[in-house]
């Protein structure tokens with residue numbers, strides 16, 4: 001599975017609306033170039049708000065494709081160092097990478113598990129965007145209630161020679177999904193990897209063609 005990521009160039013066009021979101025925030029992102037914390041698949045953005053408080057000197061960027069989820073808690077006064085962006089990560093990760101950004105920290109809290117075997121390619125480590133996700137560098141943290149997801153992700157990193165720490169996680173209530181799983185007594189898992197000194201090549205062109213359809 002992993003070899004396939006680098007065997008062929010991935011040419012999926014970037015959606016025009018993600019390019020538009022990216023360009024809208026580009027200046028703000030550039031101002032925080034060395035201090036970017038990404039909360040990928042942030043849902044309602046609750047976790048991003050917590051991260052913004054935890055890393056007051058960084059810009060915390062929460063990205064989710066769901067306008068509905070992002071809107072749900074907007075009434076709260078948001079920290080100044082928080083940016084919530086509606087975008088498809090398949091495109092956003094590539095745009096960020098190709099604009100030369102590298103992350104300070106990268107959080108992926110409770111990604112959709114895609115538990116059926118036939119959907120393996122939709123789990124982030126099985127997805128063609130995986131090389132870009134890694135190439136963004138930084139200190140990466142993944143949490144899931146599904147040990148297989150974390151084990152597979154760890155396996156992929158180890159095959160690339162990247163040291164990984166996995167463990168059962170204590171619930172911190174960092175996100176709605178974490179709280180939900182903890183309340184129902186589920187075991188939580190955490191993976192951490194330091195990608196700051198790792199150079200990961202990406203198998204795709206620097207400038208992506210833009211599609212004008214909505215991808216979601």
Ligand SMILES: C[S@@+](CC[C@H](N)C(=O)[O-])C[C@H]1O[C@@H](n2cnc3c(N)ncnc32)[C@H](O)[C@@H]1O
Pocket residue numbers: 040041042043044047063064065066069087088089090108109110111112175176177178
């Ligand atoms: C299971 S929820 C977890 C939400 C949040 N991280 C939490 O822990 O409460 C997964 C989130 O990933 C988002 N997501 C899935 N695929 C995405 C994609 N390609 N681009 C952006 N967001 C995506 C979904 O919209 C959803 O909000």
